[in-house]
Amino acid sequence: MFTMVRFKIWNGAAAFIAAAVAFAAPATAQPRIDLSAVPHQVGAFEPLSSNIIASFEEGNFLESVIVLSSGDLLITEIQSRTIWRVDPSGARAPFHQSDIQPVGLAVDIDGQIVLSGSTADGNAAIFTFKDDGALDRTILIEGAQFLNGVAFVAPGQLLVADSGGGLIIHVDIESEESRIWSSDESLGVHPDRSPLLPGVNGLKVFDGAVYATNSSRTTLLRIPAIGLDYRAGSPEVILQDISFDDLAIAADGTIYGTTHIFDSVVRIEQDGSVTTVAKTEQGVAGSTAAAFGRRAEDRNTLYVVGDGGFYLDPENPAPANVVAIGTDEPGLSLEASFSHIDYPNMEPAARMTMVRCMTVPGSDERRRAVAPDYDRFLKLNIARIAFAGEVYGDGREAELTARLYFMHGLDEARAEGIMESSPYLIEGVYSSCDAVPFDAMPGSIAWPDELSRGR
Structure with missing residues (x-):
């Protein structure tokens, strides 16, 4: 069971948030950060082909990007408190806009969209959304x-970086409980x-493993996720x-890393x-986030968003x-990305035969008359029928068109x-019943729920 905890306070966190999110600090003629004091290796410059697909006006701060299974991008814009939906051609429309301060985005395997940020009154929070952008x-x-x-x-099971507290926090989306996943010193400023x-x-x-950037310490960390509860191992600095x-x-x-204040995208080989x-000439000024495409035609495409240099120099x-x-x-x-998840008690999926029985239109009266005998027939064959269900041609309000029976341990002729x-x-409720082989794929029968959730 997870427990709600109070996290340690980092001195100056309020000032950091004011500068990073509210942008209340006055503009100056010089960049707000002395780049010469920040170690940063760049390597050789070998530009890849690039194309600006959408451009927001100066002063916008694009902070995070994810790619949906549809191919569309979701992008957070901090200044206007908007999550934009942008298609690969560059057409855009608001996905969600409210008094929420949006920061980081992620999408789960089932398409659930989550956002890190804060409420209108400044409380740190994780938000989930419906497919139409409504807050869930x-x-x-x-x-x-x-x-x-x-x-x-x-x-x-979500991990979220607390950049001010120097923590990674674990959030169970279903139970809504949170705990500190790692508070290693390497995560702090x-x-x-x-x-x-x-x-x-x-x-x-x-x-x-979890790969984590630390912008203040200019390091890239690798943190193993250990066991069925994915607890944090010891962080390893793999690049500094x-x-x-x-x-x-x-x-x-x-x-591929976005360097934000250094206006570039950097590739790190496995060696x-x-x-x-x-660099800037490719349009990545103030590069903040990146995500790969998910469709066949753009899986090799890296989508990069940025703030145009606003954070470093809000005047220009x-x-x-x-x-x-x-x-x-x-x-x-x-x-x-979930290749580390193990299912030690998974059972082999059963080989089955599927029987499809077509329903005769207008046979409801006959069905009701013979229903008691049919119910007894099912119970007498319960050891052979794994599960059965109804099929509707056009939604549950439409007329029933067929029933499917999945039988194990039987060939087609026997079924x-x-x-x-x-x-x-x-009695003529069915016009015909035909059997075909059916090889069950892993599902909740083969993967018990508590295992499929990684508990």
Whole structure:
């Protein structure tokens, strides 16, 4: 059972949030962060093909991006408190706009959209949405400082970076309970660097581990997710002296990072070598987040959003762009990001035969008359019938068109022989019953619910 906890307070968190979210700090003629004091390796510049697919006017702050199964992008814009829906051609429309302060986005395996941010009165929270953009639920995260990047470590199990508190928090979306997942010192801010640089920031899951950026410490961390409860292992610094905001991971493990204040996108090979693949001239000024496409035609496309340099220099921002960058490898699929999930008690799926019995239109009176005998027929064959159900041609308000019976341990001839004795077939409720082989795929019968949820 998870417990609600109060998180430790980071001195200066309120000031950081005011600067990072409300942008109340006055504009100055010089950038607000001394870049010379922030270690950042860039490697060789090898630009990839790119295309600006959408452009928001100066002063917009595009903070996070996810790609839906439809191919559309969802993008948070902090200034107007809007989540935009943008299709790959660049057409856009508001998905959700309210007094919520939107920050980080993630999508679960079932399509559930979640957002990190804060309520109108400034309380840190996780929000869930319906498919049409309507707010579904608000899950308050008591004591959190500044919720930022989010990623699912398992279906329904969310990790969220608290950039102000230097924590990663685990949230069970169904129970709405939260706990500290990791409070390792490596997640906190660097004591000698600008307070405008957040601590743990972007999160992604790959090959049984959580990859986390720390913008203040200019590090990329790998944190193992251990066991069926996905507890945090010890963080390992796998790259340092590089200023990442968010990251996206390709199927082969190649990492693409957005550098935000350094106006670029950087590729990290598996051997640790660094290459800059896009800069301001490619439209990625103030690059904040990235996500790979999910359709066959754009799986090799990296979508990058940014703030046009607004955060670094609010007096001189460029347009905030959505840029499509062509890469040489497809992105990590959502399914593959859960490759670490194990089901030790999973049972083999049963081999079955499916029988489809077609219903005669207008046979309701006959069906009611013979229903008691049919009910007895089902009970006498209950050991053979795994499950059965009704099929409607056009929704449940339409007329019943067929019934399906899934039988185990029987071949097609034997299954049809049993159905020849069905009172529904004998009395003309069914016009015919035909059997075909059916190989059951894993489902709730093979994967008990508590295992499919990773408990």
